[in-house]
Amino acid sequence: MVSxxxxxxxxxxxxxxxxxxxxxxxxxQFLTVIDPKGGQVSDLLAYNAQDPKEVISSGxxxxxxSRIFLTTPxxxxxxxxxxxxxxxxxxxGRHDFxxxxxxxxxxxxxxxxxxxxxxxxGNLAEALQPFGIxxxxxxxxxxxxxxxxxxxxxxxxxxxxxxxKAGDRIVFRAExxxxxxxxxxxxxxxxxxxxxxxxxxxxxxxx
Amino acid sequence: MVSxxxxxxxxxxxxxxxxxxxxxxxxxQFLTVIDPKGGQVSDLLAYNAQDPKEVISSGxxxxxxSRIFLTTPxxxxxxxxxxxxxxxxxxxGRHDFxxxxxxxxxxxxxxxxxxxxxxxxGNLAEALQPFGIxxxxxxxxxxxxxxxxxxxxxxxxxxxxxxxKAGDRIVFRAExxxxxxxxxxxxxxxxxxxxxxxxxxxxxxxx
Numbered sequence: 001m002v003s004x005x006x007x008x009x010x011x012x013x014x015x016x017x018x019x020x021x022x023x024x025x026x027x028x029q030f031l032t033v034i035d036p037k038g039g040q041v042s043d044l045l046a047y048n049a050q051d052p053k054e055v056i057s058s059g060x061x062x063x064x065x066s067r068i069f070l071t072t073p074x075x076x077x078x079x080x081x082x083x084x085x086x087x088x089x090x091x092x093g094r095h096d097f098x099x100x101x102x103x104x105x106x107x108x109x110x111x112x113x114x115x116x117x118x119x120x121x122g123n124l125a126e127a128l129q130p131f132g133i134x135x136x137x138x139x140x141x142x143x144x145x146x147x148x149x150x151x152x153x154x155x156x157x158x159x160x161x162x163x164x165k166a167g168d169r170i171v172f173r174a175e176x177x178x179x180x181x182x183x184x185x186x187x188x189x190x191x192x193x194x195x196x197x198x199x200x201x202x203x204x205x206x207x
Numbered sequence: 208m209v210s211x212x213x214x215x216x217x218x219x220x221x222x223x224x225x226x227x228x229x230x231x232x233x234x235x236q237f238l239t240v241i242d243p244k245g246g247q248v249s250d251l252l253a254y255n256a257q258d259p260k261e262v263i264s265s266g267x268x269x270x271x272x273s274r275i276f277l278t279t280p281x282x283x284x285x286x287x288x289x290x291x292x293x294x295x296x297x298x299x300g301r302h303d304f305x306x307x308x309x310x311x312x313x314x315x316x317x318x319x320x321x322x323x324x325x326x327x328x329g330n331l332a333e334a335l336q337p338f339g340i341x342x343x344x345x346x347x348x349x350x351x352x353x354x355x356x357x358x359x360x361x362x363x364x365x366x367x368x369x370x371x372k373a374g375d376r377i378v379f380r381a382e383x384x385x386x387x388x389x390x391x392x393x394x395x396x397x398x399x400x401x402x403x404x405x406x407x408x409x410x411x412x413x414x
Contacts, residue, residue, distance in 0.1 A: 100266030
């Protein structure tokens with residue numbers, strides 16, 4: 001909801017239950033995303049701060065990795081095939097890069113909700129709007145701690161509870177100046193049936 | 208290369224080897240994509256003709272289908288969760304919706320080419336430019352006949368030769384007025400080691 005345009009260095013910031021934040025991350029800085037209670041997903045988006053039409057791309061990243069599951073030391077590529085971020089530490093080891101942020105439509109179509117929450121999509125749209133980024137420019141997010149299983153034969157996707165335990169973290173190094181979006185995910189299914197906060201920290205040096 | 212802004216009805220049009228076309232498809236019309244020789248991939252993109260910021264979305268579509276492999280009667284959703292196209296006929300049954308169109312960078316990064324071809328990405332960018340659609344707005348394409356296998360345990364992606372035989376086709380019904388991009392794919396790996404044309408046809412009624 002709130003957009004922290006300047007984010008204090010090395011302070012742990014809480015993203016409250018079912019909300020999202022936008023912030024800047026400078027080239028060379030480290031972003032640590034922490035699951036403080038375990039079993040909670042955080043959707044991550046990245047845009048080139050100098051030219052936000054350059055955006056994180058699942059299709060490019062998965063193609064170059066030849067894998068759908070990413071971890072250290074995998075790079076996350078942009079739609080222009082530049083490296084935006086690198087995963088430099090990962091105590092969980094299971095994340096998703098197939099699905100778009102949950103939205104009003106997700107809750108309407110998948111959950112049948114009559115008065116659906118705006119979801120990570122709505123939260124990210126609000127958080128990125130002060131940076132001039134339009135909701136239409138929200139692609140597939142890198143979903144930290146999201147546990148999506150794929151049946152290689154049938155192609156069936158199953159969203160299982162995250163395998164992350166309390167305190168698990170994934171650390172990214174920025175390879176360009178970035179505008180970031182980050183959420184504490186709003187979809188029951190992704191989080192094993194409950195909503196929890198997400199913590200993050202920005203450091204100039206890797207701890 | 209050429210952009211057929213007006214596309215003759217019910218005439219079979221050839222997309223030459225390693226090229227692409229842009230064209231309009233009206234709500235209710237049927238687009239038939241044919242693999243004339245077998246074993247050839249065709250990348251498909253769709254944009255709302257009235258507002259091209261609305262674009263085909265792999266993340267939305269796979270999430271709502273809960274499957275990575277799509278066939279009849281699956282809908283293809285936009286980034287705004289509207290149905291753009293429905294698959295109404297499919298004689299092949301294996302297509303991909305995970306990977307972005309091959310590009311100069313694909314050939315540089317994956318194939319190590321020194322003077323890389325512009326690929327489906329470059330071909331689509333050229334074909335869509337007359338419609339005011341920017342290269343940065345090319346997302347993950349629906350890759351007709353592309354045979355990407357996923358290992359559910361390791362997450363490994365493997366691009367196998369298409370299973371399509373000569374004459375196989377996939378037919379889509381447009382659920383809104385669309386700007387389409389369509390290619391005869393330029394990546395050796397996707398097409399089992401050779402390049403072939405793609406045929407397509409637009410009909411007012413399903414044949």
